[in-house]
Amino acid sequence: MSLIEVQNLKKYFKVPTGLNHAVDDVSFKIEKGETLGVVGESGCGKSTLGRTMIRLQDATGGKILLNGNDITNAKGNELRRVREKMQIVFQDPYSSLNPRIRIESTIMEPLRHSKLYKTKAELKDQTHRLMELVGVDERLRQSYPHELDGGRRQRVGIARALALNPDFIVCDEPVSALDVSIQAQVLNLLMDLQEKTGIAYMFVTHDLSVVRHISNTICVMYLGQLVEKASTEDLFLNTLHPYTQALLSAIPSTDIYHPMQRVQLKGEITSPINPEQGCRFLARCPYAIKDCKQPQKLEEIEKNHYVACCRVREIN
Amino acid sequence: MRKEKRSSLFAETMSRIWSNPGAKVGIIILVIIVSACIFAPFIASYGLNEMDLKNMFKGPSAKHIMGTDGMGRDLFSRLLYGGRYSLALGICAAVVGSVIGIIIGSVAGYLGGQAETIIMRFMDIWSSLPSMLLCILISAVLGAGFFNTVLALSIGNVPIGVRLIRGQILSERSKEYLEAAESINCSKISIMFRHLLPNVISPVIVDATMGIGMTITMAAALSYIGLGVQPPTPEWGAMLADARTHILNYPYLIMFPGLFIALTVLAINLIGDGLRDAMDPKLRK
Numbered sequence: 001m002s003l004i005e006v007q008n009l010k011k012y013f014k015v016p017t018g019l020n021h022a023v024d025d026v027s028f029k030i031e032k033g034e035t036l037g038v039v040g041e042s043g044c045g046k047s048t049l050g051r052t053m054i055r056l057q058d059a060t061g062g063k064i065l066l067n068g069n070d071i072t073n074a075k076g077n078e079l080r081r082v083r084e085k086m087q088i089v090f091q092d093p094y095s096s097l098n099p100r101i102r103i104e105s106t107i108m109e110p111l112r113h114s115k116l117y118k119t120k121a122e123l124k125d126q127t128h129r130l131m132e133l134v135g136v137d138e139r140l141r142q143s144y145p146h147e148l149d150g151g152r153r154q155r156v157g158i159a160r161a162l163a164l165n166p167d168f169i170v171c172d173e174p175v176s177a178l179d180v181s182i183q184a185q186v187l188n189l190l191m192d193l194q195e196k197t198g199i200a201y202m203f204v205t206h207d208l209s210v211v212r213h214i215s216n217t218i219c220v221m222y223l224g225q226l227v228e229k230a231s232t233e234d235l236f237l238n239t240l241h242p243y244t245q246a247l248l249s250a251i252p253s254t255d256i257y258h259p260m261q262r263v264q265l266k267g268e269i270t271s272p273i274n275p276e277q278g279c280r281f282l283a284r285c286p287y288a289i290k291d292c293k294q295p296q297k298l299e300e301i302e303k304n305h306y307v308a309c310c311r312v313r314e315i316n
Numbered sequence: 317m318r319k320e321k322r323s324s325l326f327a328e329t330m331s332r333i334w335s336n337p338g339a340k341v342g343i344i345i346l347v348i349i350v351s352a353c354i355f356a357p358f359i360a361s362y363g364l365n366e367m368d369l370k371n372m373f374k375g376p377s378a379k380h381i382m383g384t385d386g387m388g389r390d391l392f393s394r395l396l397y398g399g400r401y402s403l404a405l406g407i408c409a410a411v412v413g414s415v416i417g418i419i420i421g422s423v424a425g426y427l428g429g430q431a432e433t434i435i436m437r438f439m440d441i442w443s444s445l446p447s448m449l450l451c452i453l454i455s456a457v458l459g460a461g462f463f464n465t466v467l468a469l470s471i472g473n474v475p476i477g478v479r480l481i482r483g484q485i486l487s488e489r490s491k492e493y494l495e496a497a498e499s500i501n502c503s504k505i506s507i508m509f510r511h512l513l514p515n516v517i518s519p520v521i522v523d524a525t526m527g528i529g530m531t532i533t534m535a536a537a538l539s540y541i542g543l544g545v546q547p548p549t550p551e552w553g554a555m556l557a558d559a560r561t562h563i564l565n566y567p568y569l570i571m572f573p574g575l576f577i578a579l580t581v582l583a584i585n586l587i588g589d590g591l592r593d594a595m596d597p598k599l600r601k
Contacts, residue, residue: 056495080501088499096492100514110500160500 009062037215087161093153151182339590345583353399360393398550406532409469417477425485447472484516529581
């Protein structure tokens with residue numbers, strides 16, 4: 001049994017012109033202690049996917065299973081227990097911490113709500129243990145967020161997410177707002193924590209080198225749908241979907257003798273509002289034919305390598 | 317070990333207000349007036365209703381520094397005692413009005429959707445009625461008296477507070493720390509009042525402070541038309557009303573209460589301006 005299983009998850013937003021298919025029919029599994037990377041361009045629904053999974057938003061359709069239990073519509077006490085198992089680290093450490101609450105209280109808050117710790121001293125001990133775990137100096141406990149730099153704030157955000165010993169954390173672009181040097185520190189921290197606690201991550205990002213560094217499996221999203229899913233190594237060495245190929249070719253190369261051949265995409269992104277049935281990449285795909293107007297299915301092309309493209313065998 | 321200096325929001329705001337010259341003057345004036353009113357029995361040389369019929373309508377002199385009124389009562393003493401009512405009315409009404417406004421506004425802003433629409437349309441209707449008229453209506457229905465007057469005066473402040481708070485919440489609602497609070501099982505009430513409110517309350521505090529000045533003038537106006545505090549209780553507006561028949565013969569009777577009202581309102585507005593600058597988060601270090 002997988003830790004998390006997402007089946008045909010859908011999240012549509014009502015907009016004046018129709019339905020925005022932010023997440024459309026997405027299925028995958030995450031095992032204990034594993035990191036699933038989710039990549040895609042801005043607005044492809046990766047963040048919405050993460051937020052829907054941990055029930056910050058209600059799904060429009062499909063199922064979310066946590067340890068085999070359906071939590072798609074959990075409410076009240078059940079939802080409270082679910083949230084103790086699943087947490088989130090946000091993208092922007094400047095807006096994800098309440099500017100009027102001190103660091104110590106921010107980290108202590110989930111502990112207080114869980115009612116696991118009876119006395120004030122226990123609460124404080126646990127808070128300081130968490131601060132130590134994520135590497136926030138104890139002298140900063142009475143500081144306000146605006147007195148800290150981005151990296152430290154993100155560590156506080158991670159401490160808050162870790163407070164209740166969750167099994168699963170959604171990392172919603174946790175390093176994209178940080179300096180490169182700080183990015184590495186935070187990524188290493190996340191990986192160390194995974195080693196220590198066996199926590200599973202879903203790592204949402206548009207930074208391909210980051211996702212390669214941290215993930216076991218990678219999902220590539222395009223306009224709300226999964227277009228390719230494979231192990232990290234496989235995806236980077238044996239890229240099958242034309243969109244993923246274009247995406248990966250955009251990684252800057254440091255090798256001046258073998259510059260990357262960039263696949264230049266032409267055309268506009270299709271609107272996610274009331275999209276056509278067929279492949280959503282159709283309008284920009286260099287290999288598009290008539291058959292692409294049929295709905296595309298995620299198929300296992302090679303072992304553990306899933307691609308949603310009807311021409312995948314011909315073009316590779 | 318070096319002790320780190322940590323200042324709370326309150327202390328920080330205070331120190332910043334104090335560095336604003338206008339607000340400093342306002343604070344000094346207000347402190348003098350308020351303490352004079354509180355310690356009226358020690359400062360005033362005459363009693364509240366002590367009449368001296370031999371000395372009616374005496375102009376300012378060494379014995380009565382602001383003169384006496386038509387019943388020979390010392391004007392200065394009565395102004396000090398009267399200030400208690402005027403200030404208490406102003407402060408209570410501004411606070412009550414703003415607190416009600418904050419609660420309704422937070423509910424509207426945080427819940428959104430239908431509830432918000434209904435509340436805001438209701439507030440539109442509410443604020444379309446002139447607040448003075450509402451005030452007169454309520455005190456006429458409920459009758460005069462301190463608490464009824466507070467209620468009548470606070471009514472006009474409610475929609476302003478609601479609008480301000482809701483506007484602030486709309487701009488704050490999409491911040492991630494609220495989602496974070498939700499994800500760690502904070503209750504809706506706790507998110508609203510512990511997380512959201514402290515981040516949106518500054519403009520309402522500023523507005524309520526300014527409102528105190530306005531409410532004092534409103535209270536005076538109510539008393540002037542006989543709907544506020546009833547004689548012989550000295551209240552600045554009521555004293556103005558008493559003196560209106562003598563405005564040509566004994567202008568000092570109207571000048572001094574007017575001066576007290578004007579000074580107090582000026583002081584409060586200066587403080588309010590300073591507070592607005594001090595609480596602006598963009599000016600924080």
